[in-house]
Amino acid sequence: MNKTSQIISQARREGRKALLETEAKTICMEYQIPVTPFKLAKNDEEAAEFAGQIGFPVVLKIVSPDIIHKSDAGGVIVNLQNAAEVKNAYQKILENAKKYDPTAKIIGVMVQEMAPQSTEVIVGAIKDPQFGQTLMFGLGGIFVELLKDVTFRVAPLTREDAQEMVTKVRAYPLLTGYRNTPPSDIEAIIKAILNTSKLVMDYPEIKELDLNPIMTYEKGAKTVDARIILE
Numbered sequence: 001m002n003k004t005s006q007i008i009s010q011a012r013r014e015g016r017k018a019l020l021e022t023e024a025k026t027i028c029m030e031y032q033i034p035v036t037p038f039k040l041a042k043n044d045e046e047a048a049e050f051a052g053q054i055g056f057p058v059v060l061k062i063v064s065p066d067i068i069h070k071s072d073a074g075g076v077i078v079n080l081q082n083a084a085e086v087k088n089a090y091q092k093i094l095e096n097a098k099k100y101d102p103t104a105k106i107i108g109v110m111v112q113e114m115a116p117q118s119t120e121v122i123v124g125a126i127k128d129p130q131f132g133q134t135l136m137f138g139l140g141g142i143f144v145e146l147l148k149d150v151t152f153r154v155a156p157l158t159r160e161d162a163q164e165m166v167t168k169v170r171a172y173p174l175l176t177g178y179r180n181t182p183p184s185d186i187e188a189i190i191k192a193i194l195n196t197s198k199l200v201m202d203y204p205e206i207k208e209l210d211l212n213p214i215m216t217y218e219k220g221a222k223t224v225d226a227r228i229i230l231e
Helices: 003-013 021-030 044-054 083-100 142-147 159-167 186-202
Strands: 038-041 058-063 076-080 108-113 119-128 132-139 150-154 206-216 221-223 226-230
Touching (some): 003 021, 003 226, 021 058, 021 226, 038 044, 044 058, 058 083, 076 083, 083 108, 132 159, 150 159, 159 186, 186 206, 186 221
Antiparallel strands (some): 038 108, 058 076, 058 108, 119 206, 132 150, 206 221
16 A cells, blocks of 8 residues: 555544645655655654754644644744754744644644745645546735636646646746746646646545645745645
8 A cells, every 4th residue: 555545544544634734745745746855753852853854944833633724823933043943943833732722632743844935836626526626726825815816627637738727827927937036947837737636536535635835946846835635
């Protein structure tokens, strides 16, 4: 049994619909969807050690099946520059989580690379009752909320479908390099869309998937946040 099947089976056994972010990112890696390097720490010493291995600056995030909206719970601290800051942030996140939900089961704290700022995109999938697995692409950050500038295609996707999804958004010029914005690696984006299509076709029990934001660079891309919800 591969990692994705193991993770989904485990969540089913535990009666969970929402996968932990560490689980969602592990699945992404199995499907060659690029993610920021991450490790799950069980104490502040481990967190500091993992941060050193990943390289500063880092982000810390609470990992709990009972805390879906991590930021609301004070469960995310960004831009940590050294081991002392990481240890303090680890303790602070646990305190915040306990205040937010004293009964929440805490699995640990995820230490992840703080991806350099760049043009953000979003890749999503939703299981439509009529059309089945449907992929969505758009510019991330404010563009998604403000402009609703997104494209949709029904899976399974061809390369041509994925390419059209990228080129048909109104903000496409931003991805090709606009004024002071460096161009994004379009090939890396297309690959992420196609691999997401394959993932949701292989596992029809995935009801929703969100990779947002994906930071795009002149070479490559990195998924910062990943969310997977099962039926």
